[in-house]
Amino acid sequence: MSDERWRMLMTPDRVGVGEPGRITPQRSPFQRDFDRVVFSGSFRRLQDKTQVFPLVKTDYVRTRLTHSIETSSVGRSLGSAAGVFICDNFDLGEVRPSDVGSVVAAACLAHDIGNPPLGHAGEEAIRYWFTNSATAAAFHDRLDPAEFADIARYEGNAQGFRVLSRLEMPDRRGGMQLTCATLGALAKYPGSSRSSYRKFSFFQAERELFSEVAEHCGLLRMTPEQWSRHPLSYLVEAADDITYLIVDFEDGRRLGLIPSVELEETFLTLLDLPSARVELEAIRTPQRRAEFLRARVIGELVRQTVDEFTARHDEILNGKLKEPLLTGIPASATLERIRRRSEESIYNHPHVAEVVAAGFEMVSGMLDIFVPCVDELARERRGGAAASSRSRRLGALLPEHVLAAGPAEGSDGYALLLRVLDFISAMTDGFAVNLYQKLKGISL
Numbered sequence: 017m018s019d020e021r022w023r024m025l026m027t028p029d030r031v032g033v034g035e036p037g038r039i040t041p042q043r044s045p046f047q048r049d050f051d052r053v054v055f056s057g058s059f060r061r062l063q064d065k066t067q068v069f070p071l072v073k074t075d076y077v078r079t080r081l082t083h084s085i086e087t088s089s090v091g092r093s094l095g096s097a098a099g100v101f102i103c104d105n106f107d108l109g110e111v112r113p114s115d116v117g118s119v120v121a122a123a124c125l126a127h128d129i130g131n132p133p134l135g136h137a138g139e140e141a142i143r144y145w146f147t148n149s150a151t152a153a154a155f156h157d158r159l160d161p162a163e164f165a166d167i168a169r170y171e172g173n174a175q176g177f178r179v180l181s182r183l184e185m186p187d188r189r190g191g192m193q194l195t196c197a198t199l200g201a202l203a204k205y206p207g208s209s210r211s212s213y214r215k216f217s218f219f220q221a222e223r224e225l226f227s228e229v230a231e232h233c234g235l236l237r238m239t240p241e242q243w244s245r246h247p248l249s250y251l252v253e254a255a256d257d258i259t260y261l262i263v264d265f266e267d268g269r270r271l272g273l274i275p276s277v278e279l280e281e282t283f284l285t286l287l288d289l290p291s292a293r294v295e296l297e298a299i300r301t302p303q304r305r306a307e308f309l310r311a312r313v314i315g316e317l318v319r320q321t322v323d324e325f326t327a328r329h330d331e332i333l334n335g336k337l338k339e340p341l342l343t344g345i346p347a348s349a350t351l352e353r354i355r356r357r358s359e360e361s362i363y364n365h366p367h368v369a370e371v372v373a374a375g376f377e378m379v380s381g382m383l384d385i386f387v388p389c390v391d392e393l394a395r396e397r398r399g400g401a402a403a404s405s406r407s408r409r410l411g412a413l414l415p416e417h418v419l420a421a422g423p424a425e426g427s428d429g430y431a432l433l434l435r436v437l438d439f440i441s442a443m444t445d446g447f448a449v450n451l452y453q454k455l456k457g458i459s460l
Contacts, residue, residue, distance in 0.1 A: 018106055018333060019106045019107040019108070021234060021333060022102060022106045022108050022111075022333075023107075023108055023109060023111070024232070024233055024234035025197065025200065025233050025234060025246060025247060025248070026108055026111045026115065026116065026119065026197050027195065027196050027197050027232050027233055028044075028045040028046070028195050028197065029195065029196050029232045030045070030190065030193040030194065030195055030196070031181055031190040031193060031194065031195075031196055031199060031225055031228055031229055031232075032181070032188065032189035032190015032191070032193050032225065032228075033190060033193055037195060039109075039110045039111060039115065041110075044114075044115050044118060045195050046115050046118035046119045046122055046195060046197065046198060047118050047122075049118070049119075049122040049194045049195055049198040050088075050118060050121055050122040050125060052192050052194065053122060053125045053126045053129070053180075053192075053194075054125065056129075056184050056192065057184070058129050058130075058179050058183070058184055058442065059081075059084070059125070059126070059129055060081075061442065061443075061444050062079065062080040062081035062084055062128065062129070062131075063079055063080075063081040063444075064079065064444035064445055064446050064447070065079060065080040065081070065128075065131060065133060065135065065444055065445055066079070066080065066133070066134050066135040066137075066445055078263060078264075078267060080128050080131060080135070083128065083259060083260065083263070084124070084125055084126075084127065084128050084129075085125070086259050086263060087124045087125075087127065087255050087256050087259040087260075088121045088122075088124040088125040088255075089121075090124070090255040090258055090259050090314060090318065091117075091120040091121045091123070091124030091125075091251060091252055091255035092117045092118070092120060092121035092124075093117070093318045094117075094120055094251045094254060094255055094318055094321060094322060094325075095116045095117035095118070095119060095120030095121060095248065095251055096113050096114055096116065096117030097113075097117075097318065097319075097322040098116060098120075098248075098251060098322050098325050098326070099112070099113030099114065099115065099116025099117055100113045101322075101325075101326045101329070102116060103116070116248070119195075119197050119198050119201050119248055120201060120248055120251045120252055120255065122194070122198045123198050123199075123201040123202040123248070123249070123252045124252050124255050124256065126176060126180060126194075126198075126202055127176070127202060127204075127252060127256055128172070128176070129176045129179050129180065130172045130173065130174070130175030130176025130177070130178065130179050130441065131172045131175075131176075131441075132172065132175070132379070132440060132441040132443070133375070133378075133379070133440075133441075133443045133444060133445045133447075133448040134371065134372065134375040134378075134379070134445060134448075136172070137371075137372040137375050137376070138172075138375060138379055138441070139170055139171065139172050140376070141375055141376045141378075141379035141380055142167075142170040142379060142383070142437065142440075143168060143169065143170050144376060144380065145379065145380040145383045145384075146167045146168055146170065147168060149380060149383065149384055151383065151384045151387055151388060152167075152383070152387070155387070155429045155432075155433060158427055158428070158429030158430070159427055159429055159430050159433075160427060160430075161210075162208065162209065162210055162220045163220055163427060163429075163430040165208075165209035165210050166208075166209045166219045166220055166430075167430075167433055167437075168209075169209045169215075169216065170437070171209070171215050171216050171217075172441075173203075173204060173205060173215055173216065173217050174209070174216055174217055174218050174219045174222075175219075175437070175438075175441050176202070177199070177202070177203070177217055177218045177219075177222055177225075177226065178218075178219060178221065178222050178434075178438070179191075180192050180194055180199065180202075181194075181199070181222055181225045181226075182221075182222060182225070183438060183442075186417070190225065196228070196229045196232035196233050197233060197246075197248075199226075199229045200229055200230070200233040200235060200246035200248075200249070201246050201248035201249050201251075201252050202217075202249070202252065203217040203218075203226075203229075203245070203246060203249060204217065204245070204249050204252065204253055205217045206226075206230065206235060206242060206243040206244070206245055206246070206249075207238075207239075207241050207242030207243065208220065208223065208241045208242070210241050211239070211241040211242035212239075212241075212242065213242060219434065220425075220430070221425035221430075221431075221434060230243045233246060236334075236335045238335070244334075244335025245335065247329075247332045247333055250325065250332055250337065250340070250341050251321070251325065251341070253340055253341070254321045254340065254341045254342055257340065257342050257351075258314060258317045258318070258321070258342070259314075261351055261354050261355060261358070262283075262310055262313055262314055262317070262354075263310070264358055264362055264363075265279060265282070265354050265357075265358055265362075266279070266306050266307075266310050267362075268358065268361060268362040269302070269306055270303070270306075273361045273362055273365060274357070274361060274362070276302040276305070276306065278357075279306055279309070280296070280305060280306070280309060282350065282353070282354060282357075283306075283309040283310065283312075283313050284296075284309070285350050286313045286316060286317070286347050286350050286351075287309070287312055287313060287316055289312075292309070292312055295308070296308065296309065316347070317342075317345070317347060317351075320345040320346055320347055321341050321342065321345060323345070324341045324342075324344050324345050325341060328341075328344070378448060378449065378452045379440065379448075381452060381455070381456065382440055382448070382451070382452055382455065383436065383440065385410065385455055386410065386414065386436050386439070386440070387432070387433065387436050388407070389403075389406075389407040389410040389411055389414075390411070390414070390418060390419060390432055390435065390436055391432060392404060392407040393407055393408070393411050393419055394419070394421065394428070394432060397419075397420075413451075414439065415439065417435070418435045418436060418438070418439045419435075421435075
């Protein structure tokens with residue numbers, strides 16, 4: 017039974033494609049997934065989207081692009097090592113350990129592709145706008161309960177699935193048409209906005225597409241609103257957590273927020289290897305010492321995480337594991353100490369807080385400007401009252417796909433809000449700031 021489960025979980029079938037997928041040794045469909053993400057416009061825009069420090073001036077600190085690439089690298093190591101265990105213990109046909117690594121790497125590469133400008137602060141700003149803005153309140157009665165929950169709990173994970181399955185290559189069903197294995201591994205919270213998950217993986221507009229992914233992967237249906245997680249999603253989650261915890265700490269040292277001696281002692285605790293101290297003594301500069309330790313630490317965390325995955329395999333396969341893999345590894349206590357220290361000195365740094373506060377005004381302000389504009393222009397196109405001259409002028413700044421209704425995505429108000437949110441979520445930090453300043457007359 018587990019053999020069949022794993023064959024389904026590693027399906028090469030592509031979302032939106034009617035015919036079965038096929039695994040070829042020359043270039044696997046999962047490698048193609050990775051390549052499709054790399055060459056997408058949405059991925060490229062991550063180069064100017066916030067990881068931790070918004071609009072930072074130094075060229076060293078990571079952006080969402082570098083974070084996604086580094087997470088993908090860690091994910092490939094995790095997936096390939098776990099793939100050896102999976103392929104040794106179960107009959108997956110033509111699937112090789114490297115294919116498992118490719119699935120995890122592709123999912124990791126795409127895991128932040130739906131993030132709006134200013135990262136998680138952008139998500140919070142959209143939720144705040146929908147709850148508190150008079151402009152948004154005018155739309156509340158135009159949405160059904162499920163649509164309302166989508167916007168009220170707006171989620172970058174669901175926007176990411178929308179980008180991959182609809183917005184990139186929008187003229188064909190399934191968008192980029194990634195494999196269901198990759199999209200399943202990407203879904204950390206495989207449910208709708210009305211599921212019991214803390215976050216969610218798809219909007220109502222993409223419900224049918226996500227159901228297709230879940231069916232092809234054989235994900236276990238828990239309730240009408242949610243499925244159990246794809247086992248490889250635990251590795252995607254671990255790769256993300258390892259990368260941001262260790263790398264953000266390293267960036268904090270670079271910016272003078274974490275003392276070098278503290279970083280070194282913390283990372284050496286994770287390694288607990290006398291040889292690491294000996295090697296470290298031969299390195300002179302603080303930057304090189306931090307880089308050496310970071311590389312060694314990530315390697316050790318990959319090893320511990322794969323051990324945890326194999327030890328808890330049956331629990332994971334049956335959808336019973338409720339906590340992240342990293343909570344069960346020997347290094348978990350030290351990682352938690354890094355998390356708390358980072359929240360104290362990095363994530364709540366005054367520069368971050370200042371830009372995030374301004375970001376709330378920026379995102380809310382653009383939604384207050386563009387939502388009525390698109391609504392007026394849509395009403396005019398349907399033969400209703402003429403749009404104001406202001407809306408006509410503002411409409412000239414918007415891409416045609418934001419103004420024109422596409423395939424039915426639910427109620428007209430819901431579809432309109434999604435199109436405006438698509439436009440704003442796709443913005444880079446720099447573009448968003450520049451556009452908002454022009455809209456407010458701050459710069460011309």
